Amino acid sequence: MRAGQAGEAPESAAAAALPPPSLDLDEPGTIEFTAERALAGRALNRFALSLRSPASRAEFLADEPGYLRRFGLSDEEARLVGERDWTGLLRAGGHLQAMLKLAATVGEDLWSIGACNAGCDRDVLIAATPRRVSGVPAPGSPAGGA
Amino acid sequence: MAAVIGGIGISHTPSMGAEYDRGIASPDGFSPRWQPWYDGTRRVEELLERLAPDHLVVIYNDHLNHFDLDNYPTLAIGVGARFRQADEGWGPRDLPDLEGDTRWGLHLTEELIGREFDLTVSQDLTLDHGVFSWLPYVFHRGGDGAGNGNETGGWPVTVTPIAVNMVRQPLPTASRLRSLGRAIRASVEAFTGDDRVVVIATGGMSHQISGARFGMANEDLDRYFLENLPGHLDELVAVPVREYMRLGGTEAAELTLWFTMRAALSQQASAVYSFQTFPAITGCGALVMAEPGALPGTDQGSEAGS
Numbered sequence: 001m002r003a004g005q006a007g008e009a010p011e012s013a014a015a016a017a018l019p020p021p022s023l024d025l026d027e028p029g030t031i032e033f034t035a036e037r038a039l040a041g042r043a044l045n046r047f048a049l050s051l052r053s054p055a056s057r058a059e060f061l062a063d064e065p066g067y068l069r070r071f072g073l074s075d076e077e078a079r080l081v082g083e084r085d086w087t088g089l090l091r092a093g094g095h096l097q098a099m100l101k102l103a104a105t106v107g108e109d110l111w112s113i114g115a116c117n118a119g120c121d122r123d124v125l126i127a128a129t130p131r132r133v134s135g136v137p138a139p140g141s142p143a144g145g146a
Numbered sequence: 147m148a149a150v151i152g153g154i155g156i157s158h159t160p161s162m163g164a165e166y167d168r169g170i171a172s173p174d175g176f177s178p179r180w181q182p183w184y185d186g187t188r189r190v191e192e193l194l195e196r197l198a199p200d201h202l203v204v205i206y207n208d209h210l211n212h213f214d215l216d217n218y219p220t221l222a223i224g225v226g227a228r229f230r231q232a233d234e235g236w237g238p239r240d241l242p243d244l245e246g247d248t249r250w251g252l253h254l255t256e257e258l259i260g261r262e263f264d265l266t267v268s269q270d271l272t273l274d275h276g277v278f279s280w281l282p283y284v285f286h287r288g289g290d291g292a293g294n295g296n297e298t299g300g301w302p303v304t305v306t307p308i309a310v311n312m313v314r315q316p317l318p319t320a321s322r323l324r325s326l327g328r329a330i331r332a333s334v335e336a337f338t339g340d341d342r343v344v345v346i347a348t349g350g351m352s353h354q355i356s357g358a359r360f361g362m363a364n365e366d367l368d369r370y371f372l373e374n375l376p377g378h379l380d381e382l383v384a385v386p387v388r389e390y391m392r393l394g395g396t397e398a399a400e401l402t403l404w405f406t407m408r409a410a411l412s413q414q415a416s417a418v419y420s421f422q423t424f425p426a427i428t429g430c431g432a433l434v435m436a437e438p439g440a441l442p443g444t445d446q447g448s449e450a451g452s
Contacts, residue, residue, distance in 0.1 A: 021354075021362035025392055029359040032396065035315045038215060049214045052233050095313060096356040097210040104235030110160075114360035114427075130363030130424045135393045136370040137385045 018120055018128050023135060031090045031117070041093020047071035047081075048098035057105045084108065086116040148337035150330075151440040152197045153411045154190065154346045155375065155404040156280050158206070159353075159428040163239060163279035170282075179425040186421040186432065187283040193418060193434045194284055196441055199344040201250050202305045203330055204277055205323075205406045206348045207312035209234070211274035218314040221263060221326070224271030224307040225251030232272035241278055242287065247304035250337070254306050257333030263326060265308070273307060276348055312349065312400050320383045320402045327409025334410075342440075347407035349400025351422065351429030352393075359395060361427045367394045368422045368429045371401055376417040376435060379408045394429070404433075414438050 022029045038045075047068065050056050060067040068078045080088040081102065089099050096113070103109055115122040162183065169176035169184060176184045211232035213219065226246045231238040258265055287299050308326075311317055327345070334343045351371065352364040367390070374382055383405055390398045415437050422431035 021359035021395075023392055025388065025396070028357060030354065030357040030396055033313070033315065038314055042215070045210075045215050049210055051235060052211065054233070054237065057235075090356055095210060095215070097313065098215075101210075101235040110355060110427075113356065117356055118358050118360050125361065126426075129361035129427050130365075131359075131361045132363050132365070133393075134364060134366045136367050137389055137393070 017124050018118060018131065021131050021133055023133060028087075028117070031087070033090075033093075033095050037091075037093040038095070039093070041095065041098075043072045043074070044077055044081075044089065044092060044094045045098040047073060048094065048102045051101040051105045060105060084112070084116075086113040090117070148201075148334050148339055148341040148343055150334050150345055150410050150437065151199065151342045152193075152344045152434065152436040153407040153415065154194070154284075154344065154435070155407050155431070155433040156190070156284070156346065156348050157351055157428060157430040157432070158276050158279045158348045159430070160234065160275045160279060161426060161428075162283075162430065163275050165425075166279075166282050167239060182423040183425055183430050184283065186423060187280075189419050189421075190284045190432050190434055191286070193436075193441065194344070195286065197344055197436065198342065199303055200341040201247060201343050202303055202346055203254070203334070203343060203410070204305050204307045204346045204348065205326075205403050206273075206276035206307060206309060207400055207403065208232075208276060208309045209274055210313060212268070212272045213309070213313075215314060218311060219266035219268075219309070220311045220318050222266040222268050222271070222309040223251070223255055223258070224268050224273075224305075224309070225255055226269055226271065229277075229305065229307060230272045231278055232274040234274055239278065241282065242300045244273060244277070244281075244301055244307075245304045246306065250304065250306050250341075253337050254330070254333050257336050258326075258329055261329040261332065263329055268309075271307060271309070277305075277307065280348060310403055310406075312397075312403075317387065317399060317402075320385075320387055320405055323402050324379065324383050324405045324409040327406040327411075330406065331410045331412075345407050345410040347403045347405075349403040350394075350398055351401060351431045352395050353397045353428040354395025355397060355427060357396075362395050363424045363427075363429060364394045364398075365422065365424055365429065367398070368424075368431050371404075372420045372422060372431055372433055375404060375408055375433060376415075379405060397428075408435070411435055412437060 111122050115125045165180040229244040351368040415435050418434045420433040
């Protein structure tokens with residue numbers, strides 16, 4: 001079964017509004033969660049992962065600055081959280097899956113993060129997906145001889 | 147002795163779970179984007195019912211929902227009578243817990259560590275969408291599925307979950323995950339009794355959910371993988387993981403979990419069914435493999451690679 005045929009035309013129109021995804025792992029296409037970022041993002045990720053319980057989410061929403069201070073966020077990290085600067089948060093060492101807990105808590109979601117990362121409106125991004133690319137491991141690679 | 151009788155590779159994503167709840171509850175059914183996934187998984191559900199496993203070994207990746215970065219295990223095994231649903235930030239979905247079988251949990255831990263897989267043992271493991279998103283598509287629950295009727299509404303089979311790090315670099319190598327599959331097979335065969343075990347690996351397919359490449363979709367890669375995994379495991383393992391990430395998005399690295407499933411089966415195991423679709427931002431595919439004789443009356447291989 002091959003799905004994704006339905007709605008092909010609107011997808012293509014929306015895709016035109018965004019450049020095609022590049023086939024490399026460089027920024028800004030990819031913001032890798034490197035081991036260095038994992039170290040740098042300790043406070044950010046501890047804070048975000050604390051939001052995995054309803055009580056913590058309520059506490060955070062009741063007093064954002066106070067809650068962030070308790071987790072030892074720097075002024076710059078607190079600013080990124082306050083501005084919901086998802087791209088800045090990932091660059092500062094926030095893991096996407098941790099930042100998603102923050103998004104859920106403040107009534108946003110994965111599309112909000114994606115739109116910020118891709119530099120477009122949320123609706124544009126939703127309409128553009130799936131953003132189709134093509135390519136399989138090269139014939140010269142080991143799998144090519146299969 | 148117990149036996150691995152089949153294996154399944156299947157994708158997971160939070161929206162897959164949310165769309166199941168919505169699609170089943172709505173008079174209009176599934177959304178156009180998700181209807182093909184629901185339709186395609188009907189055959190998976192049917193084949194699983196015929197395979198009638200007594201136990202599942204599920205290889206999955208946690209998404210910072212149970213574990214956190216202060217202590218991140220490369221490989222962890224859940225041992226317990228019950229596996230609750232993790233709160234991913236939106237609160238849990240209305241689904242029953244999964245049941246464990248501590249005989250299996252203890253046995254697999256002992257056997258795998260004896261085979262030099264130094265697993266972290268998690269005695270109160272909560273499971274996230276890595277397991278619960280595809281689960282209702284492929285397993286009938288007892289009663290009416292909502293806890294009403296004569297049965298409990300629970301899942302029909304017990305599980306042993308094994309969590310693989312896909313969060314914190316460095317990730318385990320593809321080769322190591324293939325070795326894990328072989329060790330799982332040997333460990334299952336060391337179990338006293340005649341239990342039928344299905345190994346399920348979940349992750350992938352192509353997707354990337356951050357950065358400017360957010361939402362990239364490589365269906366050619368997904369089809370290539372489904373077509374080659376049954377007969378060309380070693381060739382796929384030899385492809386650098388970063389090549390899958392470059393072509394299919396960073397989260398395509400999760401495809402390496404499928405190597406564990408394939409390696410837990412014999413060379414003679416064959417593909418019974420596969421399909422793929424791309425609803426929104428995650429390549430969604432499934433592959434069902436069975437050992438010879440595990441599915442009497444099925445012309446194994448006839449539906450593969452669709």
